């Protein structure tokens with residue numbers, strides 16, 4: 001493995017080891033333990049619902065706690081309404097060094113609302129979402145996506161180009177399809 005410095009937009013990372021965002025796992029204590037023992041160049045919050053941020057939900061506010069934490073920290077938001085995503089980006093930008101958009105979550109309760117990996121099937125919406133988020137933050141915007149919805153629709157390259165043209169600074173690809181969930185080797 002090659003350990004190098006990495007730059008995302010104007011944010012300099014000490015190394016290219018990134019702690020993946022994990023809902024229910026990457027909370028403040030977990031991130032602090034990881035930073036203490038393996039010093040990743042970047043850590044992510046758990047995914048935060050843009051709607052919940054928009055409606056000022058108390059539980060979601062707790063997920064934004066970064067008290068005493070070393071920077072940089074990426075805040076991951078999810079949703080499919082460009083305006084609501086823009087408003088959520090504005091809120092998290094008060095604390096985040098990077099704003100990351102979730103386009104990979106395969107959970108039925110997320111997908112049924114058109115969010116997470118479902119966005120891979122609506123490329124036009126992706127452009128609007130990334131543009132709105134970029135417009136509403138002065139932080140670098142990144143996207144984490146899957147390689148496609150299923151094996152008949154591997155569209156990561158097409159989607160990545162849309163995301164890049166819409167102004168994102170970096171893209172992470174989870175090398176599975178939505179239908180693969182977390183199974184099969186990448």
Ligand SMILES: Cc1cc2nc3c(=O)[nH]c(=O)nc-3n(C[C@H](O)[C@H](O)[C@H](O)COP(=O)(O)O)c2cc1C
Pocket residue numbers: 020021022023024025046047076102103104105144174182186
């Ligand atoms: C419990 C769990 C929760 C996850 N939650 C998120 C999430 O909130 N946002 C996200 O983009 N990816 C999420 N992921 C995906 C991971 O960030 C990562 O991309 C994925 O596990 C691929 O790495 P692996 O092949 O080592 O498992 C989650 C994965 C796991 C196992």
